[in-house]
Amino acid sequence: MASETEGNYSSKLFLTNNHRRRESFDLPLTFLNSAIEDSEHSLPFNWQAKISGVVRRFSFLFNKETLSDVHFIVGIEPNTQTIPAHKFILSIGSAVFDAMFNGPMANKNDVFTITDMEPKVFMALLKYLYSDEVVMEADMTMALLYAAKKYALPMLDKICQDFFHKSMTKDNVFQLLTQARMFDEPHLAATVLDAIINNASVSFNAPGFASVDYETLCVIIERDTPDISECDRFVALCKWATAECSRQKCKVTPENVCRVLGKVLHSLKFDEIDKEEFSTKILLSEVLDDHVFVEILTTLLRRQSKDSTGKH
Numbered sequence: 001m002a003s004e005t006e007g008n009y010s011s012k013l014f015l016t017n018n019h020r021r022r023e024s025f026d027l028p029l030t031f032l033n034s035a036i037e038d039s040e041h042s043l044p045f046n047w048q049a050k051i052s053g054v055v056r057r058f059s060f061l062f063n064k065e066t067l068s069d070v071h072f073i074v075g076i077e078p079n080t081q082t083i084p085a086h087k088f089i090l091s092i093g094s095a096v097f098d099a100m101f102n103g104p105m106a107n108k109n110d111v112f113t114i115t116d117m118e119p120k121v122f123m124a125l126l127k128y129l130y131s132d133e134v135v136m137e138a139d140m141t142m143a144l145l146y147a148a149k150k151y152a153l154p155m156l157d158k159i160c161q162d163f164f165h166k167s168m169t170k171d172n173v174f175q176l177l178t179q180a181r182m183f184d185e186p187h188l189a190a191t192v193l194d195a196i197i198n199n200a201s202v203s204f205n206a207p208g209f210a211s212v213d214y215e216t217l218c219v220i221i222e223r224d225t226p227d228i229s230e231c232d233r234f235v236a237l238c239k240w241a242t243a244e245c246s247r248q249k250c251k252v253t254p255e256n257v258c259r260v261l262g263k264v265l266h267s268l269k270f271d272e273i274d275k276e277e278f279s280t281k282i283l284l285s286e287v288l289d290d291h292v293f294v295e296i297l298t299t300l301l302r303r304q305s306k307d308s309t310g311k312h
Contacts, residue, residue: 176192
């Protein structure tokens with residue numbers, strides 16, 4: 001049994017500690033600010049009280065180390081970026097992330113490497129998961145659409161597809177076609193290709209035509225283009241061949257033009273090129289020198305003649 005002296009001492013100690021507790025609670029919140037702000041990645045104390053709404057608080061944490069429990073190393077060396085994130089926020093937005101972090105086959109790592117997309121695309125994906133906001137640029141539409149499909153985000157998928165259709169112009173139509181084929185989106189690729197073919201007279205003269213890759217060029221040329229003459233198709237192909245020779249760092253010669261065009265030449269119907277049209281559109285154009293055009297056409301006609309003889 002505790003003595004009266006001991007009891008008095010305990011009571012005094014209890015009162016003293018209580019008084020200290022009250023003093024500590026009476027201190028202003030700024031008491032902790034300086035200590036907390038000394039941390040490199042921390043936010044000011046009580047930041048939560050200054051931001052109303054769950055969505056706004058989630059959005060505030062986007063790309064911040066505060067409370068982050070996972071990091072993504074995105075891109076291919078040397079252009080990689082380490083991005084902090086929060087497993088809970090990603091898991092409630094994407095079934096794929098949920099399976100990655102919480103499923104029966106979950107990877108317990110806190111660092112993941114992503115090499116199939118650029119950092120800015122992955123950042124746009126996370127921005128959507130944190131805030132429902134979509135940061136879209138014309139040159140990353142297809143890449144973000146790929147990311148939306150990969151991480152099972154149907155609403156973002158639809159937003160990307162809508163943006164894709166709305167952003168299509170004669171200046172970027174070939175870039176969009178190349179991207180649609182690159183990311184294996186046959187429906188979108190077919191839509192763009194139809195737009196190109198239906199406006200061939202404009203499309204074939206657009207700056208982007210000369211910059212498409214060879215396989216995309218083949219896809220375009222193999223389609224019938226009723227509103228553009230065979231002569232105009234030939235001129236457009238020569239523009240592409242000139243650009244391709246430059247990309248391959250070789251001289252523009254009849255041989256090199258024929259080489260880079262390859263099988264595309266077999267789709268041209270040279271017998272449909274009118275002599276007058278040839279002289280006005282080809283010889284007077286500034287795509288290639290006159291003599292080069294003549295040599296190319298002569299070479300092609302000779303080759304076509306040999307192919308026809310060989311078939312018989």
